[in-house]
Amino acid sequence: MLVITRKPEQSIVIGGEVEVIVLGITKDGVRLGIKAPRSVQVHRREVFEAIAAENKAATETKVSIQDAAALFRAAQVRKPHVR
Amino acid sequence: MTSEPLTTPDSTPESDDGTPLTFPKGLVGFPNLRAFRLLEPADGYPLKFLQSVETPEVSFICVDPASIKPDYEVPLGEEDSEALHLESPEEALVLTLVVIPDDARQMTTNLAGPLVINVKTRIGFQIVLNSDKFPLRFPIIVQN
Numbered sequence: 001m002l003v004i005t006r007k008p009e010q011s012i013v014i015g016g017e018v019e020v021i022v023l024g025i026t027k028d029g030v031r032l033g034i035k036a037p038r039s040v041q042v043h044r045r046e047v048f049e050a051i052a053a054e055n056k057a058a059t060e061t062k063v064s065i066q067d068a069a070a071l072f073r074a075a076q077v078r079k080p081h082v083r
Numbered sequence: 084m085t086s087e088p089l090t091t092p093d094s095t096p097e098s099d100d101g102t103p104l105t106f107p108k109g110l111v112g113f114p115n116l117r118a119f120r121l122l123e124p125a126d127g128y129p130l131k132f133l134q135s136v137e138t139p140e141v142s143f144i145c146v147d148p149a150s151i152k153p154d155y156e157v158p159l160g161e162e163d164s165e166a167l168h169l170e171s172p173e174e175a176l177v178l179t180l181v182v183i184p185d186d187a188r189q190m191t192t193n194l195a196g197p198l199v200i201n202v203k204t205r206i207g208f209q210i211v212l213n214s215d216k217f218p219l220r221f222p223i224i225v226q227n
Contacts (some may be wrong), residue, residue: 038161038162039162039166041108041211047195047213048111048211050195051193051211051214051219052113053112054182054193054219054220055112055143055180056112057182058144058145058180058181058182059141059144061144061183062185063184063185063187065130065144065183067187068190069129069130071190072130073127073129075224076129
């Protein structure tokens with residue numbers, strides 16, 4: 001891993017297209033600005049990882065899909081009956 | 084009721100090859116899976132299956148989020164709209180992935196990572212939304 005020391009308002013350029021700028025440093029964290037082409041997606045790592053984990057879980061179902069579908073259907077028809 | 088875990092519906096692949104879809108960037112955490120088939124079982128069946136063509140044992144369970152949360156709307160950024168080449172909102176198919184835990188009553192759908200598909204081009208992307216506003220685990224079945 002490349003480790004670089006930067007001061008506020010200094011930046012690094014990655015691949016000629018992406019620039020990461022140190023906007024400020026406080027005791028709570030570092031504030032970064034990111035300039036990148038629209039085609040480059042920028043996400044906080046934890047958000048990305050949480051969605052990746054949910055995606056993986058959506059492929060790993062141990063219970064019967066039929067049972068789940070039946071539960072789902074039952075939930076959809078639980079409209080109040082008016083007499 | 085079957086004890087055998089099933090990740091695809093009863094219908095045989097021969098009878099229903101599904102709709103071919105391309106996700107040029109894959110799904111989050113699955114960047115190499117790009118070609119999929121969307122299997123939509125018979126009318127009224129609530130779940131759909133997004134099966135990888137490259138790795139057929141990988142199949143994502145998904146659902147039309149409108150059937151769970153009618154007011155759900157995906158705020159599409161300019162970059163996403165451009166990548167999808169959407170000309171009108173009607174061209175967008177939105178699906179959310181479903182996680183079914185061992186206790187199926189606890190099943191949830193991920194509203195923070197919807198799949199948005201252009202039904203004309205059959206190209207889709209998984210959109211990453213702010214998980215503070217869009218729950219990663221939105222309960223499908225309301226517990227009484």
